[in-house]
Amino acid sequence: MRYCKRCCYPENAKPTIIFDEDGVCSGCRYHESRSDADIDWDQREAMLARLMEQTRAEARKRGAPYDCIIPVSGGKDSHFQTWLLTTRYGMNPLLVAFNHTFNTPSGQRNLENLVTRSGCDLLRITPSPCSVRKVSRFMLKRVGDLTWHYHAGIYTVPFQVSARMNIPLIVWGEHGYAELTGMFSIKDFVEFTRWTRKQYDMRGLDVFDVVNDAGNDIELKDMASYIFPSSEDVERVNMRGIYLSNFINWEAKRQTELMIKEWGFAPVTYRRERTFNLYSHIEDHANEVHDYMKFLKFGYGRATDAASREIRLGRLTREEGISLVREYDHVEPSTLSTYLDLYEMDKKEFYALFDAKRDPAIWTRDASGDWALRDACHRQDMDQGHEAFRPAMDAGDHIFAPHNRHLYYNPALPPEPSGDPRLDEPAMKFKVL
Incomplete structure (x- = not known):
């Protein structure tokens, strides 16, 4: 298996990744491209300002109380998107959340905080x-993803x-596929498409594929929450979904620090089982299990x-990143038992589901019949x-660094407890509401 010479990604990374002739992945090249001389971030932000002004004017013409929709979960990005549009551009967005029901206490805390601090309506x-369920x-059985409904819903x-x-206007934060694996170019100004939604977010399945499965x-x-509006409705409303990361120089850590300071967003303080990051995806209780399944499929x-993101940003060496990957990526999460109980499934049945889903380019059976990488x-040489x-x-x-x-x-300098058990203690059980 080839691994990127700059970050930690393998050549089988999903949804798509390309290695150039130098052995550097498309995600790293995308990150580089955001600093190209012909990327004028001031000009792009001016474009965003004009779009927001046009959107407000159109809302006034319609007599509409809301200027746009921001899909939110309560996480760091939800906070920043809402803060940016309300404080910098004077927008009155409607916050729309799809409650997948697999919520963490920290996520519930931060969603409540977002609504309180922003003053925006939440649906x-x-x-x-x-x-x-x-x-x-x-x-889980069909595609190896217990959080399919998350993506389909949001x-x-x-x-x-x-x-x-x-x-008409729906405003997302960053384009995740571009940021991680370089699926698109920053110069394309990629917007939301129904095709991408079905092909990648919904694993190629639509509502009727599921309902008609015997x-x-x-x-x-x-499946009511996953039925997309008709083409007639899309055209009637002139729906459009944009990504803020096309218009501003998106950087999650810097934005998280701003939201902690300005609006009281709160990371967790306990050691997570599958990542060293304390502020990303903390609202998602099933994330550790979902991510573990990615490991079982793709290694x-x-x-x-x-680690790859931090290496690209110069906050971590590749050697340090590789060490963290070795420490975290293989760990079976404690919350796996929570979801096995929910599905009335034992571990043997769970692992058997992945026998046919493991990528043979990275997984093989050893002499005892067990799966091995x-x-x-x-294991790669640093040449x-x-x-x-x-x-x-x-x-x-x-x-x-201490700050x-x-x-x-x-582990040498763990975070100080907040005094709030929702942030200081990992939860084995999820909260529906």
């Missing part, structure tokens, strides 16, 4: 936990609200994602070829 759609269990419900309330008891009513996980980034592509280090902002102790878990 939260909560599907039946019974329906969620059926859909989640089916998708990329559908805002458009359902758009159709019902005649709010191997489950899922009914159409269970890498959330620590690879987080063929390769890993920590001179890697040294040539090493990013410049930001000497003042290493992730384990970052609340953002990244460092």
Whole structure:
């Protein structure tokens, strides 16, 4: 298996990744491209300002109370998107949340904080936990993803609200596929498409693929939150989904620090089992299990994602990143038992589901019949070829510097407890509401 000479990504990274002739991945090249001389961030932000002004003017013409929709979860990005649009551009957004029901106490705390601090209205759609269980269990077996309904819901419900309330513009934060693996170019100004939603976020399945599958008891009513508006409604409302990372020089850590200061966003303070990052995806209780399944399929996980991002930004050396990947990526999360109980499944059945889903390019069976990795980034030699592509280090902002102790878990200098058990203690059980 080839691994990027700059970060920690393997060549089988999903949804897509390309290695150039130098052995550097498309995600690293995308990160470089955001600093190209022909990327004028002032000009792009001026474009965003004009778009917001036009959007406000159109809302006034319609007599609409809301200027746009911001899909939110309560996480760091939700805070920043809302803060940016309300304080800098004077927008009155409607916050729309799809409640997947697998919530953490820290996520609930931060969602409440977002609504309180922003002063914005929140519309939260909560599907039946019974329906969620059926859909989640089916998708675990079908595609190896117990959080399929997360992606299907958050990329559908805002458009359902758009159709019902005649709010054309939906504003997302960063384009995740571009930021991680360089799926698109920064020069493309990529916007939301129904094709990308189905192909990547919904694993190529739509509502009727699921309902018509004879191997489950899922009914159409269970899928109500995942039915995209008709083409007629899309055209009538003139729906449009944009990504702020196309217009501003998006940087999650800097924005998180701003939201901690300005609006009281709160990271967790305990050691997480599958990543050293304390501020990202902390609202998602199933994230550790979801990410572990990625490891079972492709041989890498959330620590690879987080380390690669920090390496590109010069806050971590590749050697340090590889060490963190080795420490975290293989760990079976404690919360796996929570979801096995939910699905009435034992571990043997769970692991058997992945026998046919493991990528043979990275997984093989050893002499005893157990699954073993063929390769890993920590088994690669660090030769001179890697040294040539090493990013410049930001000497003042290493992730384990004392001033970052609340953002990244460092066993030598762990974060100080907040005094709030929702932030200081990992939860084995999720909260529906």
